[in-house]
Amino acid sequence: MQLNRVVITGMGAISPYGSGVAELLSGLYQNRSAVRYCPEMLAIKGLRSLVAASVPDSVLEMAVQQIARKHRRSMSSMSIYAVLAAAEAMHQAGVGAIECESGQLGVILGSTLASSATTEEFFNDFARDHSLERMKTSLFFKIMNHSCAANIAQTFSIKGRILAPAAACATGSQSIGYGYEMIATGQQEMLLCGGADEHHPLTSATFDVMHAASTAYNDDAQHTPRPFSAQRDGMVCGEGSGVLLLESLSSALQRGANILGEVVGFATLTDSGNIANPDSAIMAECMQLALDNAHLTADQIGYVNAHATATEQGDIAESNAIAAVFGDKTPVSSLKGHLGHTLAASGALEAIATLDMQRSGKIVPTLHLTEIDSRCAPLNYVREADSDVDINEHRPIDFALKNSFALGGVNTSLVLGRYISD
Amino acid sequence: MTEQEIITKVNNALVEEFELDPADMQPELSIYQDLGLDSLDTVDMVIVLEGTFNFKIREEAEIKKIRTLGDIHTFVQRKLSTEA
Numbered sequence: 022m023q024l025n026r027v028v029i030t031g032m033g034a035i036s037p038y039g040s041g042v043a044e045l046l047s048g049l050y051q052n053r054s055a056v057r058y059c060p061e062m063l064a065i066k067g068l069r070s071l072v073a074a075s076v077p078d079s080v081l082e083m084a085v086q087q088i089a090r091k092h093r094r095s096m097s098s099m100s101i102y103a104v105l106a107a108a109e110a111m112h113q114a115g116v117g118a119i120e121c122e123s124g125q126l127g128v129i130l131g132s133t134l135a136s137s138a139t140t141e142e143f144f145n146d147f148a149r150d151h152s153l154e155r156m157k158t159s160l161f162f163k164i165m166n167h168s169c170a171a172n173i174a175q176t177f178s179i180k181g182r183i184l185a186p187a188a189a190c191a192t193g194s195q196s197i198g199y200g201y202e203m204i205a206t207g208q209q210e211m212l213l214c215g216g217a218d219e220h221h222p223l224t225s226a227t228f229d230v231m232h233a234a235s236t237a238y239n240d241d242a243q244h245t246p247r248p249f250s251a252q253r254d255g256m257v258c259g260e261g262s263g264v265l266l267l268e269s270l271s272s273a274l275q276r277g278a279n280i281l282g283e284v285v286g287f288a289t290l291t292d293s294g295n296i297a298n299p300d301s302a303i304m305a306e307c308m309q310l311a312l313d314n315a316h317l318t319a320d321q322i323g324y325v326n327a328h329a330t331a332t333e334q335g336d337i338a339e340s341n342a343i344a345a346v347f348g349d350k351t352p353v354s355s356l357k358g359h360l361g362h363t364l365a366a367s368g369a370l371e372a373i374a375t376l377d378m379q380r381s382g383k384i385v386p387t388l389h390l391t392e393i394d395s396r397c398a399p400l401n402y403v404r405e406a407d408s409d410v411d412i413n414e415h416r417p418i419d420f421a422l423k424n425s426f427a428l429g430g431v432n433t434s435l436v437l438g439r440y441i442s443d
Numbered sequence: 444m445t446e447q448e449i450i451t452k453v454n455n456a457l458v459e460e461f462e463l464d465p466a467d468m469q470p471e472l473s474i475y476q477d478l479g480l481d482s483l484d485t486v487d488m489v490i491v492l493e494g495t496f497n498f499k500i501r502e503e504a505e506i507k508k509i510r511t512l513g514d515i516h517t518f519v520q521r522k523l524s525t526e527a
Contacts (some may be wrong), residue, residue, distance in 0.1 A: 090462045091479070154501070157490055158483040 024205040028440055030278040031114030031266030032373045033106035035217075037074035037259050037360055040083070041109060045370065046377050049359050049385045052405055054243040056257050056361050065222045070234035072242040074259030074361030075220050076102065092176040095162030097136030102262035102366075103169040103217035104176050110213060110266040111177065114278055118178070125210035125272075127181030128170045129196040129203070130217065130264065132365045133189045135164035137221035169217045169262070181209055190328070191289070192216040193263055193368025194425035194433040198287035200267045201435075210272040215369035217262035224364070225258045231297065233332045234258070246331035246362070247389040248355035249340060249397050256330040259361030263369025282376040285420065286315025286436030293430055299335055304342035304432055308422060311434035312346070315420070319347045322436070323418035324384055326375045328426045329355035330362045337396050339424065344398035354403040358388025368425040372435060375421050379439050382415030449523065450516050456495045457515075460487065470513030478512065485509075498522055 034041060037055030038048035048055060055074040062071045076098075084093065084101045087108075096104065107128075111117070120126045143160055147153075162168060167185035174183055182203070186195045193216030200214035218224075228234035235255040238245035247253040273280055288310035292303040312319060325343055329336050343353055356371050363370055378384050386403040393402055423435045444452075454468040463478060474480045480488070489501050492515075500506060500522060509515055 085462075091481075094483075154499075155490060155494065157487045159487070 026270035031110035033109030033264040035102040058242040069236040071239040099217040099219040100172040106262040106264040131186040131192040188431040189427035191425040191427035191431040192365035201284040215264035216365035218364040220260040248329035251392040253331040257361040259363040280440040283438040285438040289433040299338040301338040301341040305345040307432040315436040324421040326423040327355040328424040340397040379418040
C-alpha cells in the first residue's frame with residue numbers, strides 16, 4: 022500500500038507565555054520561565070506544591086471577543102484554548118470554510134480529564150440539596166471527554182472525523198501520531214491534531230500525592246521544575262493547547278500551502294509493568310520503533326526533545342533509554358523547565374517548538390540544568406551555557422525525535438522532519 | 444414590584460446570561476430571530492428566571508408559547524401576580 026507523506030501546514034499555540042506560536046517561541050528562545058507562585062493554591066488543604074505555569078488571564082478575557090457566545094457557552098477554558106490554537110493553525114495554513122465543509126478536514130485532540138473547574142462548580146452547587154433545577158444545558162458539553170474536539174468542530178463547522186484520545190501526558194503526541202497514520206492511509210486529507218488542558222489545583226494535587234510534584238521551590242518558582250538536574254524535586258503543572266494542522270503532501274502542494282515540516286514516523290506502545298513507574302527498556306523500544314517507522318537510523322536524528330518532567334523516576338529512565346538508542350552524541354533537551362508540564366497539550370506545544378528548532382538550528386536548552394543528576398545516563402544535554410554559540414554555527418536539523426510518556430503506561434515517540442521536496 | 448421593575452429585572456438577567464446588547468431589549472423583538480437564542484438557551488432562560496424571581500416555572504405549558512421578549516415580560520408579571 023502506497024502511503025501518503027504527511028506534512029504540517031499550520032501551527033497554533035496557547036501556552037503559559039500567552040497567545041500564539043510567536044509568543045511561545047519567543048519565551049523559549051529567551052529561556053524565560055513561565056512558572057509562577059500561586060497563592061490561591063493555599064486554599065487546598067495538604068497541597069504542598071504551590072507553583073504552576075498558567076495561561077495569562079488576558080487570553081480568556083480576549084476570547085469573549087474572539088469566540089461567539091453561541092459557541093463559547095459550551096466551552097470550559099481548555100476548549101477555549103483549543104479553539105484559539107486551532108484558529109491560528111487554520112489561518113496559517115490558509116484553510117477556510119471550503120475545507121471545513123469538505124469532510125476531508127477532521128479533528129484529533131484530547132485532554133487529560135474533562136474540566137475540573139466546571140465539575141467542581143457543579144458539584145459544589147449540587148451537593149447543597151441534590152437538586153438538578155439549577156443545572157444548565159451547557160454543563161454537559163463542557164465536561165464531555167471529547168469537549169475540546171467537538172467545540173473546535175462546532176466553531177468552525179468542520180465535517181470530517183472527530184477523535185478525542187485520552188492518554189494523559191501523551192495525548193498531544195498520540196493525537197499527532199494517529200493523525201499521521203490516518204492521513205498516510207488516505208482516510209482524511211487534513212487533520213487538526215493536538216491536545217489541551219486547563220490547570221486546576223487538584224491537577225497539581227494528583228502529582229503531589231504521588232510525591233511527584235515540585236514542593237521545595239514555592240518561594241523560588243522561576244527555578245523549578247529542573248529536568249535531569251541533581252536539584253530537581255518534581256514536576257510543575259501547566260496548561261494551554263497546541264494544535265498542528267497535518268495534511269497530505271499532495272493536498273498541500275495542490276493548495277500551494279507553505280509547508281512547515283513533516284511527520285515521518287510514530288510509535289506508541291504500552292508499558293503494562295506498572296501503571297505509574299516507567300520502564301526504561303520499553304521507552305527505548307518505543308523510540309526504536311518510531312525510528313523504524315520513519316526508516317531512519319539513530320545517527321540521522323539531530324535532536325531529541327525529551328519528555329523529562331523533572332521527576333526522579335521519569336528522568337532517569339528516559340535518559341537511560343535515550344542513551345541506549347542514541348548514545349551520548351545526539352543533543353537532548355526538555356522544555357518543561359520553561360513551560361512546566363502542560364499535560365495533554367505538551368506533546369503538541371513541544372512538537373511545535375521542535376519543528377522551529379529544526380528550522381532555526383538553534384536548540385532550546387533545558388532550563389535550570391546546572392548540575393546533572395549523576396544517576397541520569399551520560400547524554401549530550403543542551404544547557405543554557407551551550408546556547409550562546411555563534412549563530413553562524415546553527416545548522417538546520419533534518420530529523421528530530423520527540424518523546425511523550427504518560428501515567429497509565431502510554432509511551433509515544435514522534436519523528437519530525439524538515440520538509441525536503443522530492 | 445412594579446411592572447417596570449419586573450421588566451428591568453428580566454432584561455438585566457437575560458442581558459447578563461446571553462451577553463445581549465441592552466439596547467436590543469425591545470419587547471416586540473423575537474427571542475429567536477432577533478435576539479439569536481436557540482432551544483438550549485430557552486431551557487437555560489427558564490433556570491435564570493427561576494433563580495432571579497425565586498419561582499418554579501419549568502413545567503408551565505405557557506412557556507412553550509413564548510416568542511418575543513414582551514411575551515416573557517407578560518409571563519413573568521402574570522406568574523408573580525398569581526403568586527402574590
